[in-house]
Amino acid sequence: MALSFGETLDGLDRGEESGFETFSAHWSLFVPSVLIVTAYLLLWFVLDDKTNNHGLARLALVVVLIGGPFLFLHAFLRYQTNRVALGEDSCVIRRILDGIDGITIPYTDIEDVRFAHGFVALPKDAGAVVITLRSGLRYVVSDIRQGAQVCERLRLEVARR
Numbered sequence: 001m002a003l004s005f006g007e008t009l010d011g012l013d014r015g016e017e018s019g020f021e022t023f024s025a026h027w028s029l030f031v032p033s034v035l036i037v038t039a040y041l042l043l044w045f046v047l048d049d050k051t052n053n054h055g056l057a058r059l060a061l062v063v064v065l066i067g068g069p070f071l072f073l074h075a076f077l078r079y080q081t082n083r084v085a086l087g088e089d090s091c092v093i094r095r096i097l098d099g100i101d102g103i104t105i106p107y108t109d110i111e112d113v114r115f116a117h118g119f120v121a122l123p124k125d126a127g128a129v130v131i132t133l134r135s136g137l138r139y140v141v142s143d144i145r146q147g148a149q150v151c152e153r154l155r156l157e158v159a160r161r
Contacts, residue, residue, distance in 0.1 A: 043056075
């Protein structure tokens with residue numbers, strides 16, 4: 001079963017109905033946003049309370065109040081839209097924030113599959129699925145839940161072809 005290029009993947013969000021097994025994003029992609037907002041809040045608290053540098057304290061607060069919501073919005077949108085779906089003869093990737101909405105990749109076009117993870121996602125088996133095509137084009141779908149399992153399944157499918 002294959003989807004046409006650019007077809008929306010709303011059915012894939014529901015899982016097995018479409019014949020594809022879908023892997024979605026992991027909550028660990030919110031960690032950088034939380035750390036950045038926490039660091040600036042602590043900076044604001046220390047500068048405003050312990051020193052006489054109220055200008056920098058206000059700047060830190062402005063960064064939190066303006067930048068914080070955008071960081072969380074970006075993380076939320078990535079959480080809602082990053083997907084990898086595995087079918088019988090192809091996989092489909094989705095990264096809407098990067099303009100990729102439902103690219104179908106036949107297993108015969110895949111040259112290499114790798115799994116990359118960061119420090120935060122290491123114990124959670126989450127990370128980036130890196131798919132390299134025979135044409136040299138590379139797709140990276142970040143923060144996928146069970147990323148190592150997705151890569152292993154993709155490697156098995158590619159080896160069978």
